Amino acid sequence: MDIRLEAISHRYGDTEVLRDITLDIPSGKIVCLVGPSGCGKSTLLRFAGGLERPLAGRVLQIGDVPDGCLNPLTYVFQDFALLPWRTVRGNISLVLEDHGIRGARAEAIIADVLARTKLTDFARALPKQLSGGMKQRVAIARALAVSPAVMLMDEPLSALDSQTRELLMDDLVSLWTRTPFTAVYVTHNLNEAVRLGHRVVVLSRRPGTIREVVEIGRPLSERGYADPDLERTQKHLWDLMREEARAADEELIDV
Numbered sequence: 001m002d003i004r005l006e007a008i009s010h011r012y013g014d015t016e017v018l019r020d021i022t023l024d025i026p027s028g029k030i031v032c033l034v035g036p037s038g039c040g041k042s043t044l045l046r047f048a049g050g051l052e053r054p055l056a057g058r059v060l061q062i063g064d065v066p067d068g069c070l071n072p073l074t075y076v077f078q079d080f081a082l083l084p085w086r087t088v089r090g091n092i093s094l095v096l097e098d099h100g101i102r103g104a105r106a107e108a109i110i111a112d113v114l115a116r117t118k119l120t121d122f123a124r125a126l127p128k129q130l131s132g133g134m135k136q137r138v139a140i141a142r143a144l145a146v147s148p149a150v151m152l153m154d155e156p157l158s159a160l161d162s163q164t165r166e167l168l169m170d171d172l173v174s175l176w177t178r179t180p181f182t183a184v185y186v187t188h189n190l191n192e193a194v195r196l197g198h199r200v201v202v203l204s205r206r207p208g209t210i211r212e213v214v215e216i217g218r219p220l221s222e223r224g225y226a227d228p229d230l231e232r233t234q235k236h237l238w239d240l241m242r243e244e245a246r247a248a249d250e251e252l253i254d255v
């Protein structure tokens with residue numbers, strides 16, 4: 001399933017947040033949204049996920065959802081949002097229980113997503129026993145369990161230290177390489193954007209408009225740490241954003 005955002009504009013009271021955003025999220029690709037603080041990235045993600053409606057424009061879902069899809073639009077949040085009293089397995093089974101899936105069918109799905117996220121040996125652990133990176137893997141496994149058409153990822157790695165973030169990026173790349181998924185991925189981190197994005201959408205300062213859409217053709221599995229081509233692309237993204245990021249930062253200080 002593709003998502004098309006068509007001529008989206010929005011304001012909260014007197015604050016114009018987004019202006020005339022038209023954007024395609026093609027099936028099987030990761031589209032990263034980057035831009036200065038407060039430019040409307042998370043708002044756009046909520047519109048894509050149908051959690052909120054824009055004042056103008058529309059969000060179209062085009063095509064079929066994947067086989068076995070229980071929840072077409074599924075979020076992965078920065079803070080993992082795991083239930084502390086449930087085990088890894090229990091956190092994943094919960095989303096299946098919500099859809100009335102139990103027994104052998106649930107077991108098969110849980111085994112599959114635990115294997116895909118390399119968590120099989122941790123099925124009985126409680127969240128408090130896990131590192132931040134492992135918790136986020138559980139959150140990703142839980143999202144995958146519902147076979148989403150599109151994963152909506154709001155800064156999923158930003159609560160993690162830089163080494164853990166590197167490891168999780170590798171995990172996301174191998175996950176996508178084995179079975180491509182579709183994602184809208186909001187991040188402040190331009191390195192994440194160039195490592196994980198097939199398409200990087202640079203938004204301007206608020207009201208967010210699209211400044212540039214950067215396509216990155218190189219396969220995810222061939223994008224290594226400190227790759228000179230990717231560093232050039234990352235620099236280009238930062239050149240697009242630098243002044244506006246500073247202005248947005250100073251605007252926050254003025255408030």
Ligand SMILES: Nc1ncnc2c1ncn2[C@@H]1O[C@H](COP(=O)(O)OP(=O)(O)OP(=O)(O)O)[C@@H](O)[C@H]1O
Pocket residue numbers: 012015017035036037038039040041042043044188206
């Ligand atoms: N529900 C709401 N009611 C009022 N204002 C809101 C609401 N949600 C967001 N805003 C405002 O809309 C603007 C865009 O917010 P949003 O969180 O989408 O930006 P962002 O680019 O994701 O920000 P950041 O990079 O800092 O996370 C901000 O000025 C924010 O204060």
